[in-house]
Amino acid sequence: MTDRIVRAPIDEAERVRLEQILIESFGADDLAWTTWMERIGHENLRVVVENGAIRGGCGFYPFAQHWGGPPIPMAGFAGVGVAPEARGTGLARTFLVATMREARERGMPLAGLYASSAAVYRSLGFEQAGATIRWSAPIASLPPGDAGLACDAFDPDVDTSLRVLYEARARSWSGHLDRHEPMWQRIARPYKGVARGYRFGSADAPEGYVVYTHDAGENLHFSVVLKDVVLTTPRAAQRLFALLSGLRSLATDVRWLGCASDPLVSLLPEQTAKPIEHSRWMLRILDPVRALSMRGYAREGEARVRVRDSIFGDVALRVLVRGGRAQIERIEDAPLVIDTRALAALYAGVTQPSTLALMGLTEGPASELEALGHLFADREPWLCDWF
Numbered sequence: 190m191t192d193r194i195v196r197a198p199i200d201e202a203e204r205v206r207l208e209q210i211l212i213e214s215f216g217a218d219d220l221a222w223t224t225w226m227e228r229i230g231h232e233n234l235r236v237v238v239e240n241g242a243i244r245g246g247c248g249f250y251p252f253a254q255h256w257g258g259p260p261i262p263m264a265g266f267a268g269v270g271v272a273p274e275a276r277g278t279g280l281a282r283t284f285l286v287a288t289m290r291e292a293r294e295r296g297m298p299l300a301g302l303y304a305s306s307a308a309v310y311r312s313l314g315f316e317q318a319g320a321t322i323r324w325s326a327p328i329a330s331l332p333p334g335d336a337g338l339a340c341d342a343f344d345p346d347v348d349t350s351l352r353v354l355y356e357a358r359a360r361s362w363s364g365h366l367d368r369h370e371p372m373w374q375r376i377a378r379p380y381k382g383v384a385r386g387y388r389f390g391s392a393d394a395p396e397g398y399v400v401y402t403h404d405a406g407e408n409l410h411f412s413v414v415l416k417d418v419v420l421t422t423p424r425a426a427q428r429l430f431a432l433l434s435g436l437r438s439l440a441t442d443v444r445w446l447g448c449a450s451d452p453l454v455s456l457l458p459e460q461t462a463k464p465i466e467h468s469r470w471m472l473r474i475l476d477p478v479r480a481l482s483m484r485g486y487a488r489e490g491e492a493r494v495r496v497r498d499s500i501f502g503d504v505a506l507r508v509l510v511r512g513g514r515a516q517i518e519r520i521e522d523a524p525l526v527i528d529t530r531a532l533a534a535l536y537a538g539v540t541q542p543s544t545l546a547l548m549g550l551t552e553g554p555a556s557e558l559e560a561l562g563h564l565f566a567d568r569e570p571w572l573c574d575w576f
C-alpha cells in the first residue's frame with residue numbers, strides 16, 4: 190500500500206520539482222513556468238507526494254464564471270502533470286479528486302479546464318461544455334473597415350480603464366470568466382510576444398479595444414494574434430477592420446480564440462475564417478445545489494432529477510425556475526437519473542438531452558429529461574480565455 194499525500198509545495202525545491210514534471214509532461218521547455226506558478230498563486234499549486242517523492246501535481250485558478258447571474262466561483266484546473274515513470278497508477282486521480290474536494294469545501298460549485306484527454310477528466314465527472322475554436326482569417330479577406338472613429342494606442346499593462354467593456358460583455362454571455370488580475374496579466378504580458386493595445390473611440394466614451402501580438406513567420410511576415418478584443422458598436426468593429434487592414438503589407442492572417450457563434454466570424458463578409466484548432470473545454474459540477482441555485486435562467490419550468498456522482502455522492506433534487514432564478518429542494522428520489530457529467534453538459538446549455546441519452550449518461554423518462562434540458566437551453570457559452 191503506497192502512502193500518498195496531496196498538498197501545496199512547501200518550498201522552492203518542491204516547486205522546482207513540480208516545474209520539472211510539468212516541463213516534461215507538456216514538452217514545453219520554453220514556457221515560463223515560474224511566472225505561471227506566480228500567476229496561479231503558489232498557494233493554489235498542489236503536488237502528490239508518494240513515499241516521500243513528488244510524483245505530479247497541478248494548479249487551480251480561483252476563478253468565477255458568468256452563467257447569467259452573479260459570477261459563480263469556479264476552480265480552473267491547469268498544469269496537470271504526472272512524472273512519466275509514475276503514470277497509470279492513479280496519481281492524477283488522487284490529486285485531482287483531493288483538489289476538487291477542497292475546492293468544493295471552499296465554496297466553489299464549479300470546476301473547469303481545457304483537457305488534453307477528455308477520457309481522463311470524464312472519469313472524474315467532467316464533461317464537454319463548450320467549443321473552443323482557434324480561428325484564422327487571411328488579412329486580405331477582412332473588410333477594409335472605416336477609420337472614422339478615433340483609434341489610439343494604449344498600454345494594456347498600465348491602462349486598466351477599458352476592462353469595464355469586457356466586464357459588461359462578460360455579464361451578457363454565458364461562460365466568460367470574471368477575470369481576476371492574473372488573467373489580465375496573461376493578456377497584457379503574454380507568455381509569447383509583446384502585447385499591443387488600441388482603443389476605439391475617445392478615452393471618455395470608448396467603444397471597443399483590441400490587444401494583439403505578432404507571431405513572426407518567414408521573410409518579415411507575421412500573423413496577428415488577438416489576445417483580447419471587445420467591440421460594442423458597429424463603428425468600433427469597422428475601426429478594428431481598418432486597423433487590421435492597415436497591417437496587410439506584412440501581416441498574413443489574423444488569429445483568435447473564439448466560439449462557434451463567434452462575433453468576429455459573423456462580421457466577416459465571406460466565410461474566410463477557418464478553424465485551425467477545434468476542441469471542447471470541460472466543466473465539472475462540484476456542488477449541484479449551489480451551482481443550480483446561483484445560475485441565471487432564460488426559461489421557466491420544473492424538473493426532478495437524481496444526479497449520480499461516484500465522488501461526491503448522489504443527490505436528488507427538485508428544480509423550480511421562476512423569474513430567472515431557481516429554487517432547489519432536496520427530495521427523496523426521482524425517476525430521472527443522470528450522471529454528473531450529463532448535468533455539466535446540460536448546465537452549459539450546449540448538449541441536447543437526447544445526445545446525453547445516447548452517451549448512456551441518463552436513465553428514466555425522456556419527457557423528464559426534456560423538462561430538465563429545457564431549463565438550460567440558452568445561448569452558446571463562450572469561454573474566451575485560455576488558461
Ligand SMILES: CC(C)(COP(=O)(O)OP(=O)(O)OC[C@H]1O[C@@H](n2cnc3c(N)ncnc32)[C@H](O)[C@@H]1OP(=O)(O)O)[C@@H](O)C(=O)NCCC(=O)NCCS
Binds near residue numbers: 214268269271275306
Ligand atoms: C494525463 C495524466 C496527468 C494522467 O496521469 P495518470 O496519473 O497516469 O492518470 P491516472 O492513473 O490517475 O488515471 C486517471 C484516469 O484517467 C485515465 N487515463 C489516464 N491516462 C490516460 C490517457 N492518456 N488517455 C486516456 N485515459 C487516461 C485512467 O484510465 C483513469 O481512469 P479511471 O480512473 O476511470 O480508471 C498524465 O498522463 C500526464 O501527465 N500527461 C501529460 C500532461 C497532460 O496531458 N496533462 C493534462 C493536461 S489537461
